Amino acid sequence: MPDMMKQWVVQGTDGAESLHLREVPIPVPGDYEVLVKFHAASLNYRDIMISTGTYVWTAQDGIVPGSDAAGTVQIAGPKVTRFSAGARVSPIFHLTHLYGRFQEHDFASSLGAKHDGVFQEYAVFNEQSCVEIPSHLSFREAATLPCAGVTAWNALYGGPRALKPGETVLTQGSGGVSVFAVQFGKMGGAEVISTTSGSEKAEKLKGLGADNVINYTEDERWGETAKTLSRKGRGADFIIEIGGASTMVQSTQAVAIDGQIAVIGRRAGKGFSDGGDGTHSTSVSTIRRVLVGSRQLHEEMNVAIEVNGLRPVVDERVFGLGELREALRYFETGRHFGKVVVDFE
Structure with a gap:
């Protein structure tokens, strides 16, 4: 050496x-x-x-x-x-x-x-x-995997309740956490709705399994649209909240009763004072601050990735x-x- x-x-x-x-x-x-x-x-x-x-x-x-x-x-x-x-x-x-x-x-x-x-x-x-x-x-x-992958896994499977087959996941954008959430959501049998800013990225998200993609630059009320697109119009059970103040209002419009909004990162976390992995409730949903995840979650994610042959983007x-x-x-x-x-x- x-x-x-x-x-x-x-x-x-x-x-x-x-x-x-x-x-x-x-x-x-x-x-x-x-x-x-x-x-x-x-x-x-x-x-x-x-x-x-x-x-x-x-x-x-x-x-x-x-x-x-x-x-x-x-x-x-x-x-x-x-x-x-x-x-x-x-x-x-x-x-x-x-x-x-x-x-x-x-x-x-x-x-x-x-x-x-x-x-x-x-x-x-x-x-x-x-x-x-x-x-x-x-x-x-x-x-x-260590940050974006584990964060997405924690948002869907590490909280007060884990994603179940048939539930609806809403993701924002096409960055690392959101793309992993699309993949992990489909791997878990979920309906996935995604937002993005362009047609090229929309096609890539559909290629990863997104059932519906909304262009948020053309639809300012994309939260309501996402809820309408969800199964029976009940809304998203899990929302990967990336945008913070600029998107939280739409997320609250899209979330299902008893759904969970996972607040990711600094941009989304601004204005939230939860330390670590805290949760707090609104009248119809839970807002959960996600801060990556433990070694245990990392290892559980790796097993699921290996068993399912998933490949990161x-x-x-x-x-x-x-x-x-x-x-x-x-x-x-x-x-x-x-x-x-x-x-x-």
Whole structure:
């Protein structure tokens, strides 16, 4: 193995210009740790916020960005029992959130904000903070799962009640979480209604199984339309709420009685004060703040993906590790469909 590796860090708040590539020594794992060589990593909207200083939680200056990656265990510490050298793994999003409800102390373990992230060639993790990736997926595909995949899975299967066959799911847009929600919804036997801004993306969503797609730029009352399109007009049992203040009114128009609105991310979370994975009720539905998910949910999702042969949707643009700035700029335009992935080789 080489002695040095490439590593990106965030210094400043100028977006892509805040990203700086440097060379540092490759770390050495301890007794209960594994050294992972990354092969691919994907971007999330939080990476933009961290690089611009607008993230809802404080990120350390000089942090290695990124939370989603897939790689190979190069060295396993002498007391490691979960993995051996050669295992294909991903680190989990919050390194200490292994099961159950999210706790306040788990914030300190978030990759790419409080803890050095994945846009580096190698990293060391405690063995408990990694999961085996689905056997049929490439590293590019598996690198899309830790944040967007687990968030969508949690929204549909990790809350007060899980999605049942025949229920209705409403998704917003064509970003990573929404696309996964379409796939996971259909995998669970649901009726899926999606919104998007253009005909090309609409066709792609239908290709993934969406039963109906609404162009929200042409239909300002798309919430009412979605409810009308749902089975017997009863509304959506699960809504993947991405847009926040700009879309919440329509979501409340679309939701079924006793339905669940899963509030995703900073944009959707603005104005909601729930910490972690809290829920609170309105007169006819539950609004639930979703903050990725535990290792247990991650592993349950991976099993379902493997059994069903599901393949994550990766955007057609390809970037190398040295092109992280370009990848972030492209991601910020919103032209992508599915996940934007960076290849390390």
